Amino acid sequence: MAMLTSNLLNPENSAHRFDDAALLRYAAANVEGFPPPPVDLTVSRFGHGQSNPTFCLEAVSRVFPGAVKRYVLRKKPPGVILESAHAVEREFQVLKALHVHTDVPVPKVFCLCTDTSIIGTSFYIMEYLEGRIFLDNKLPGITPERRKAIYQATARALASLHKVNVDFIGLQKFGRRENYCKRQVQRWEKQYLASTGEGKPDQNPRMLDLAGWLKQHIPHEDSSAASGTGLVHGDFRIDNLVFHPVEVSSCWFSMSEGMMESGIVPHRIGKGLQDRVIGILDWELSTLGNQMCDVAYSSLPYIVDVTLVDRESYGGFEVNGTPEGIPSLAEYLAVYCSASGNASGGERARYAGKVANILIDYAWAFINKKSVLPSQPPQGILDSEVSWKKLDKKKEDSYPAKEQGKFVPSKKVLELCNKLLMFMENHIYPMENEFYKLAQSTARWTIHPEEEKLKELAKREGLWNLWIPLDSAARARKLLFDGEDHASAGHWNDHLLGAGLSNLEYGYLCEIMGRSVWAPQIFNCGAPDTGNMEVLLRYGTKEQLKEWLIPLLEGKIRSGFAMTEPQVASSDATNIECSITRQGDFYVINGKKWWTSGAMDPRCKILIVMGKTDFTAAKHKQQSMILVDISTPGVQIKRPLLVFGFDDAPHGHAEITFENVRVPVKNILLGEGRGFEIAQGRLGPGRLHHCMRLIGAAERGMQMMVERALRRKVFGKLIAQQGSFLSSIAKSLGRSEWMLETNATYKPRCRVELEQAKLLVLEAADQLDRFGNKKARGTIAMAKVAAPNMALKVLDMAMQVHGAAGLSSDTVLSHLWATARTLRIADGPDEVHLGTIAIDTVTVRK
Numbered sequence: 001m002a003m004l005t006s007n008l009l010n011p012e013n014s015a016h017r018f019d020d021a022a023l024l025r026y027a028a029a030n031v032e033g034f035p036p037p038p039v040d041l042t043v044s045r046f047g048h049g050q051s052n053p054t055f056c057l058e059a060v061s062r063v064f065p066g067a068v069k070r071y072v073l074r075k076k077p078p079g080v081i082l083e084s085a086h087a088v089e090r091e092f093q094v095l096k097a098l099h100v101h102t103d104v105p106v107p108k109v110f111c112l113c114t115d116t117s118i119i120g121t122s123f124y125i126m127e128y129l130e131g132r133i134f135l136d137n138k139l140p141g142i143t144p145e146r147r148k149a150i151y152q153a154t155a156r157a158l159a160s161l162h163k164v165n166v167d168f169i170g171l172q173k174f175g176r177r178e179n180y181c182k183r184q185v186q187r188w189e190k191q192y193l194a195s196t197g198e199g200k201p202d203q204n205p206r207m208l209d210l211a212g213w214l215k216q217h218i219p220h221e222d223s224s225a226a227s228g229t230g231l232v233h234g235d236f237r238i239d240n241l242v243f244h245p246v247e248v249s250s251c252w253f254s255m256s257e258g259m260m261e262s263g264i265v266p267h268r269i270g271k272g273l274q275d276r277v278i279g280i281l282d283w284e285l286s287t288l289g290n291q292m293c294d295v296a297y298s299s300l301p302y303i304v305d306v307t308l309v310d311r312e313s314y315g316g317f318e319v320n321g322t323p324e325g326i327p328s329l330a331e332y333l334a335v336y337c338s339a340s341g342n343a344s345g346g347e348r349a350r351y352a353g354k355v356a357n358i359l360i361d362y363a364w365a366f367i368n369k370k371s372v373l374p375s376q377p378p379q380g381i382l383d384s385e386v387s388w389k390k391l392d393k394k395k396e397d398s399y400p401a402k403e404q405g406k407f408v409p410s411k412k413v414l415e416l417c418n419k420l421l422m423f424m425e426n427h428i429y430p431m432e433n434e435f436y437k438l439a440q441s442t443a444r445w446t447i448h449p450e451e452e453k454l455k456e457l458a459k460r461e462g463l464w465n466l467w468i469p470l471d472s473a474a475r476a477r478k479l480l481f482d483g484e485d486h487a488s489a490g491h492w493n494d495h496l497l498g499a500g501l502s503n504l505e506y507g508y509l510c511e512i513m514g515r516s517v518w519a520p521q522i523f524n525c526g527a528p529d530t531g532n533m534e535v536l537l538r539y540g541t542k543e544q545l546k547e548w549l550i551p552l553l554e555g556k557i558r559s560g561f562a563m564t565e566p567q568v569a570s571s572d573a574t575n576i577e578c579s580i581t582r583q584g585d586f587y588v589i590n591g592k593k594w595w596t597s598g599a600m601d602p603r604c605k606i607l608i609v610m611g612k613t614d615f616t617a618a619k620h621k622q623q624s625m626i627l628v629d630i631s632t633p634g635v636q637i638k639r640p641l642l643v644f645g646f647d648d649a650p651h652g653h654a655e656i657t658f659e660n661v662r663v664p665v666k667n668i669l670l671g672e673g674r675g676f677e678i679a680q681g682r683l684g685p686g687r688l689h690h691c692m693r694l695i696g697a698a699e700r701g702m703q704m705m706v707e708r709a710l711r712r713k714v715f716g717k718l719i720a721q722q723g724s725f726l727s728s729i730a731k732s733l734g735r736s737e738w739m740l741e742t743n744a745t746y747k748p749r750c751r752v753e754l755e756q757a758k759l760l761v762l763e764a765a766d767q768l769d770r771f772g773n774k775k776a777r778g779t780i781a782m783a784k785v786a787a788p789n790m791a792l793k794v795l796d797m798a799m800q801v802h803g804a805a806g807l808s809s810d811t812v813l814s815h816l817w818a819t820a821r822t823l824r825i826a827d828g829p830d831e832v833h834l835g836t837i838a839i840d841t842v843t844v845r846k
């Protein structure tokens with residue numbers, strides 16, 4: 001049975017009696033909303049738990065006696081204790097950071113008092129959470145259905161805290177991330193040795209063997225501060241969680257307009273939030289470190305049962321049977337994976353020696369087991385909202401190495417993929433809301449400070465300028481460093497000229513970046529900068545490279561590409577009218593451009609402008625490209641343009657006029673009349689990147705669609721379970737195609753189209769690497785048609801499954817969709833690519 005929080009209260013323990021008057025004065029001054037004096041204060045102690053003593057303060061206003069307010073006070077134990085033990089200050093710090101900056105369920109903290117004159121030790125006061133606490137992890141007296149939900153909620157709560165990015169909530173110095181397991185084992189061993197032996201309980205040699213084994217089997221990632229490290233609770237178990245207080249009983253009816261229209265009888269839907277965790281308690285052992293330790297510790301009931309009764313077997317659920325409804329260990333771990341993304345006395349202390357020996361035995365038994373997870377996904381898990389598809393996806397996402405095949409990433413690329421996936425999970429997705437918030441505020445045309453910090457982090461992690469193809473990097477290196485000091489060239493090799501990847505290799509990485517509209521720029525891989533840098537790398541002079549390419553490669557400035565003009569059909573670049581006229585040592589530019597992406601960005605310093613230097617030359621020799629410093633007199637940004645209402649702040653798409661803009665002759669790229677040639681070069685790799693990103697956007701849409709379908713119930717069933725039922729209903733009613741599409745069939749269909757498009761994009765990248773831009777153009781054109789059209793379909797279905805939320809700005813779907821839609825025009829209209837494909841096909845046939 002569940003205990004309510006209030007059932008765990010005992011009358012105050014004399015060892016912890018306070019000076020009520022001092023405490024009242026302190027609370028009135030420091031606790032937000034504390035009843036004004038005169039107040040009667042009752043202090044009772046929570047009986048459960050054995051760490052920092054914890055009390056309930058009940059404040060009753062004498063003026064309004066009905067107004068009872070409850071708070072929780074947590075303090076250090078009285079008497080002399082180790083400096084580092086019972087650090088309520090740290091608990092306060094972590095709770096505050098989590099409550100203010102994240103959705104992790106924790107009580108709100110009001111104040112930390114380090115003045116020992118108030119109650120004798122440091123303490124803090126926090127919100128009182130009335131809810132259910134399950135002291136027995138077998139959940140006796142609970143229905144199987146609720147047991148399942150409770151364990152799932154537990155796994156999700158753990159995942160939520162593990163997803164926290166400590167760098168963003170001020171906890172980056174909360175502990176040392178690396179060598180957590182190693183330090184833990186060393187500490188246990190030391191404590192065990194100190195508490196056994198002469199005059200104390202006997203030493204168990206198997207414990208020493210166990211410590212030795214553990215030290216030899218520390219997971220290799222433990223030594224680094226990267227993957228799998230972050231905030232660790234340190235004591236995560238079900239009895240440290242407060243669940244929503246309402247017992248399950250209520251159901252309610254809902255009838256949407258759609259149901260009324262279709263005449264479908266409403267079903268009982270939704271069982272509410274009763275099994276939601278509303279508070280994770282007891283943060284005394286929290287720190288930064290290897291989060292898998294929390295996962296392992298929370299799985300302990302499956303392995304060993306250390307409740308305080310004598311019995312024959314201390315085996316956990318896996319030995320003595322899992323109580324009906326409680327998911328298997330594999331299922332529990334699946335939910336976790338899927339969602340991620342003092343001892344102030346007490347009975348337990350008396351049993352510590354016995355418990356230690358039981359744990360030693362079970363630890364050895366567990367070590368000798370082969371694997372925790374079965375080779376196949378657990379059956380029936382779909383019913384419990386968990387997506388094995390998502391786990392499969394995660395497997396996919398971890399890019400396991402294979403041995404052969406055309407599109408098999410190398411080990412180096414695999415490593416980069418895994419690093420990038422981790423970066424997305426840890427740094428990009430958690431920041432998306434923040435970035436959107438700023439982009440919708442009045443400060444929309446400014447840069448979020450975290451963006452620049454993340455860029456630095458990406459640089460440090462070697463995830464910078466990955467788009468640079470080998471040949472372009474080689475040219476830049478030669479131009480910039482030939483005859484110069486090798487040390488500085490070495491620095492460049494390491495940091496700024498990419499990772500020496502081919503276009504195909506970059507394809508795998510670019511796809512991952514495309515999953516968030518905010519990601520590419522963090523890795524200095526965003527449009528139009530990559531295309532512009534590519535132009536400079538291929539065609540720039542040494543001087544141009546030094547002046548503009550270097551700051552672009554460093555991510556210090558951004559750039560725009562100004563070709564399209566409002567008054568002419570710009571898909572045919574021979575139409576453009578902007579003039580670039582030579583006058584002595586200068587070119588003078590006059591014209592009007594629009595849709596210059598990135599020009600609104602405060603960091604945008606340089607534009608590549610396409611215009612005509614000779615209106616009388618041959619059709620494809622009239623155009624030139626020239627570098628224009630955006631601050632040159634005569635350059636005027638007129639307005640940002642909107643795409644389906646998105647202005648894409650702070651990046652933006654600008655309308656710009658050029659009035660007698662004078663730029664030095666040295667700014668011309670490659671030479672007069674070479675603009676078309678450069679445009680062809682720029683449209684190769686740079687634009688294939690769009691296709692790669694679109695694959696990523698579709699993957700994200702697909703993943704969100706699946707998650708939603710497995711979570712959301714309509715008419716009494718999960719959307720994912722509606723399959724054939726609704727299909728046949730839809731058919732018999734002759735309803736529109738989406739009804740058929742959005743159910744059993746949509747996922748496989750999307751996947752087929754996505755895989756087709758992905759292979760085509762990879763093929764185009766491969767051809768680009770092997771045959772060059774010109775020969776690969778037919779396949780590139782195919783990819784440019786296929787990718788946005790596929791992404792639009794997948795994202796459209798994802799939006800459909802999300803209902804109204806899919807169309808709102810509360811999910812990333814509508815923005816991803818809008819971006820994908822622009823690319824059927826912005827990347828050159830489909831029709832132009834189809835024309836290229838036709839010409840290419842005819843030429844090949846001939």
Ligand SMILES: Cc1cc2nc3c(=O)[nH]c(=O)nc-3n(C[C@H](O)[C@H](O)[C@H](O)COP(=O)(O)OP(=O)(O)OC[C@H]3O[C@@H](n4cnc5c(N)ncnc54)[C@H](O)[C@@H]3O)c2cc1C
Pocket residue numbers: 528560561562563564565568569570571572594595596597598643653822825826827828829830831832835
């Ligand atoms: C979000 C966004 C960002 C952009 N960013 C930039 C940028 O950074 N820099 C820049 O210079 N431009 C940019 N553009 C502009 C983009 O490159 C142009 O819109 C595109 O080249 C088409 O030119 P247009 O709009 O003048 O259409 P038009 O050339 O007028 O074409 C209109 C339509 O005519 C049809 N059509 C065209 N050619 C053919 C054909 N051969 N056969 C059959 N039908 C055809 C197609 O249906 C096409 O959509 C951006 C556009 C958008 C929407």
